[in-house]
Amino acid sequence: MVFQIVHETRSRLRLRAHFLCDPAFDETYLEDYLGAMEDVTAVRVNAMACSLSVHFTGGEPAKIRILQALESLPMEVLGEEIEPAQQTDMGDVYRGGAMVLLTFLLPHRLVPxxxxISCFPLVWGGISTLVKQGLKVEVLxxxxxTLSLLRRDYLTANAINFLLTLGEYLQDSTERKSHRLLRQLLKPPVDKTWINLDGQEVEVExxxxxxxxxxxxxxxxxxxVDGTVVSGDALANQSAITGEYVPxxxxxxxxxLAGSVLEEGHITYQAERVGAETTMARIGKFITTAIQRPAPYQRESEALADQLVPLTFGLGTGVFALTRNVQKTAGVFCVDYSCALKLSAPIxxxxxxxxxxxxxILVRDGRSWEKxxxxxxxxxDKTGTLTERSLQLSEIIPLDGASSEERILSLAATAEAPYNHPLSQALSQEAxxxxxxxxxxxxxxxxxxxxxxxxxxxxxxxVGSRHFLEDDEGINCLPADVPEQELYKSGNNILYIAEEGKLIGxxxxxxxxxPEAKDTIKNLKDLGARRIIxxxxxxxxxxxxxxxxxxIDEVKWEFLPEEKGGFINSLKKEGETVAFIGDGANDAPGLICADVGICLREGSSLARETASVLLQKDDxxxxxxxxxxxxxxISYTRENFYLATGLNSAILVLALLGRISPLVTSIFHNSITVGILMRSLSLSGEEKK
Known part of the structure; x- marks a missing residue:
């Protein structure tokens, strides 16, 4: 990133850079990035003037650090997703179809x-592909x-141009990304907070x-922001970060952790990571980087079509060299295999x-379906995906020899009734x-x-924790030692209850x-999944x-949100094709890094935006x-490929022998294409298996 210093003083820099005017520029990201530096006191961006003002303390050394930071500014500062520069739209398809009709209706002198003009973009695209990428389908x-145009066979030329344009439109529609960057969803929904400044509570931005x-x-x-508690006691809901619902x-x-909410209590904590370095900002950066990272995906059908290009091109060139017959040569080139192959896969x-x-089951794009x-x-992810989103009372253990399970439950539920947190809700529901x-x-x-x-x-x-009863209230909790260990091994949260100074249960x-989780995992294994984690x-x-x-084959515990994404990437490096199933905002890095991200209906808005497959039932x-x-x-698509290849090869042989004209070749070729497309469309009515 290149910045020009426009004006400077001992405590302020004013700089200019062209990218500051870019609509994709993320002003907030830059302000957070610089604002997190120790010596920076204020940052202001004027996008209209393409300028940046930075106020700081620390003199010349601080100024040098700021300029060095700007030189290494991450690409995440361009926070908007850049759409592909060229895409076929429906207008191109209409114009191509109209030109086929006009071939019959216009005066002959206008048709050439x-x-x-109509076919020039396709011709120029073929020339450009030949120069940059070599012999590909576009060249064929x-x-x-071009040969049809040179032969003045304008109907054939326009018909081929129309069909290819339609194919490009369908391909673009399938591949076009269906979501934008998610940074705005990750920004904390607060602009101001309270700090302790010289013993006074002061509200600041x-x-x-x-x-x-x-x-x-x-x-x-x-x-x-992230930090460490210096005083106070509180219960914090960190589900947006860790995915766990117990405070x-x-x-x-x-x-x-930045993004957590205090459900009860009051704390004072010291800020340790601010701006772009907070937990929530790091998750945002992870998602942004993953989305912006180039990931070109070429359909298998197109790759196979490309492999046939040299054969067809060689045959056509050989025919011309031997016969000097442009009609036969054009006939061979009309059988380019690409129409059916390009169209059948996306359809x-x-x-x-x-x-x-x-x-x-909603799927965002064809690439995800293929993957x-x-x-x-x-x-x-465990919580909310393999488990329900609430706690349940699993066991009551009386310890005093006199209290029944019902009495212990009644006392605990009564004591917890006035309070609204997951533990009290579970007790009330069970009672x-x-x-x-x-x-x-x-x-x-x-x-x-x-x-x-x-x-x-x-x-x-x-009613409460062992620490509360034993350390704060002086109650003997030794009778709980043995059952406590067994309960913890089963993954339980434990409440202790005492009556008149004695532990009772x-x-x-x-x-x-x-209920469906175990069968789901078994069915996935039966269908060919090698690993369940x-x-x-x-x-x-x-x-x-x-x-x-x-x-489950493998269990990984105590995972942080950003670690989930790294773990997914490590699996991919091992050669695995990975699907990640999660439902919380904290699962976003995993969802975006996986080959396929899957979210349930009740997932967070961020998880639903990030996932490529949405299960519309909470099931x-x-x-x-x-x-x-x-x-x-995919099996159907491959069958279509072999069918299209076989039929077009038969037509190619007839064209080589001169038994059919380019126009008849084109008609046969187009008929095969339509038939393949109809077969592809039949998938919409397949029976469940």
């Missing part, structure tokens, strides 16, 4: 001029049209935060994608399911991230595995317990069907 197309600032977090607020206890020394894909949509058929490894009544209570006190103290039927009831809560931010015991229950059962039908689609 208009035909050359251009040669066939988030973009002005610097490393070392003391940020104050209140209940209900979103944390704008995390924040206390002095705990790490705070077959579109027809099967339509069929998939009727089954509740799905080749998947060798399925990687699942309602069992018909266990809630009891009158006269006093309730909630201790953030620890537990509940309540007076029920005149007795003091404590344990309540185990865990995530409910989706589960990623989660959970601890090892909880992750392995669910993995064993579902029959995994359609996934094996989609995997199977995509394989069937």
């Amino acid at each position: 001029v208009l035909s050359w 197309d251009a040669t066939a049209v 988030v973009k002005s935060l610097r490393v070392g600032d003391l940020i104050i977090g209140h209940t209900g607020e979103l944390m704008p 995390v206890h924040l206390q002095p020394g705990s790490q705070v 077959a894909l579109r027809a099967s994608m339509y069929r998939a949509a009727t089954e509740g 799905l058929s080749k998947v060798t490894t399925f990687v699942f 309602a399911r069992r018909g266990v009544p809630l009891l009158p209570r006269s006093l309730a006190e909630y201790i953030v991230a620890h537990g509940v103290s309540s007076i029920i039927a005149g007795k003091k009831i404590l 344990l309540l185990a809560l865990n995530e409910t595995v989706r 589960m990623l989660t931010g959970d601890n090892r015991q909880a992750a392995q317990a669910i993995g064993q229950k579902l029959g 995994l059962r359609p996934l094996p069907w989609a995997y199977s039908f995509s394989k069937q689609t």
Whole structure:
């Protein structure tokens, strides 16, 4: 990136660069990138004037660091996706079709001029391809049209031009990307926050935060940057980052992640990563880089067609060299194989994608559908994908020899009833399911991230963590040692309950595995998937317990969002074709890096935008069907290739022998193309298998 210094003082730089006027320029990214530097106090971009103002402290050394940072400015600063420069639109198709009709209707003296004008883009494209890429299908197309024009066979030339233009339009429509960059979805939905400045609470803009600032977090607020808690206690919902729905206890020394929300409590924490370096910004950068990275994808059908180009071109050239018969030569070049091959693949894909949509499976593009058929490894996020999005009471263990499960549940649910968090909701739902009544209570006190103290039927009831009962309240919890270990091995969260200073029981809560998850994994293996992997931010015991229950081959635990993307890329480097199934914003790096990203209906808006396949039901059962039908689609497409190749080869032989004219050749060739297309369209009505 080249910047020109327009004006400078000891504490301010004003620079100019042409890319600052580019519509694709991401102003916020540049401001965050520079604003995260230690000496920078303010950044202002004037896109209209293509200028940038940077205010700083630290004199000449700081100025040098700023200029060095600008010299190595990441390409992510161009935050808009650049669409392909040239695409065939429907207007080109209409003009090509109109020219075929005008060949019959216009005066003969006008037809040659208009035909050359109409076909010139295709001819020029063939010349350009020959120079830049060598002998490809485009060269053969251009040669066939040019020979027809030279022979004054304008009907054949215009008909070939029209069919090829239609094919290009269908191909562009299938390949055109269906989404833009996702950076705006990842920007924190807050512009201002509170900091502790010389003992006073002061509201400041988030973009002005610097490393070392003391940020104050209140209940209900979103944390704008990463840092470490210095004082206070709170429960934080980090599901947008880690995907786990159980709130995390924040206390002095705990790490705070940008994008997490304080559900209860109050903390002060020191900013450690701000601007473009926060967790949420790093996820955004990961997604942006993955989308912008060039990934040209050429259909197998086109590649196979290209392999036939030298044969056809050689045959045509040989015919001309031996016979000097332009008509025979044009006839050979009219059988270029490309029309049916170019058209049949995208239409077959579109027809099967339509069929998939009727089954509740939305596919963004044909490339994703093709990739799905080749998947060798399925990687699942755990929470919300293989499990339900809520906790469930799994076990009640009485420890005092007198209390029943129902009594323990009644006391715990009553104590937790006033509070709205996943643990209390699970207790209330289980009490309602069992018909266990809630009891009158006269006093309730909630201790953030620890537990509940309540007076029920005149007795003091404590419900919470072992730390709360044992360390804070002095209750003997040794009777829980053995059952506690077994519960943790099964991946449970544990609540301890005490009555009048004595431990009376344990309540185990865990995530409910989706009822269809185990069968889904088995069916995927039966259909040819070599590896099934589960990623989660959970601890090892909880992750392995669910993995064993579902029959998953590999389990990876304590994964951060950006690590998911790296893991997917490592699998691809091993030669695996990877499908990633996730539902949270934290799954976006995995979804975008995978060959196929798959999201359920209830997934976050970011996950749905990032995924290339959307399951319209909150159910995994359609996934094996989609995997199977995509394989069937590609098999159908290959059959179409061999059918088109065989029939066109027969026509080629007739053209070589001079038994049919270029016009008849073109008619036969076009008839074969239409037949192949109709066969491709039949996929839209295939029966489920």
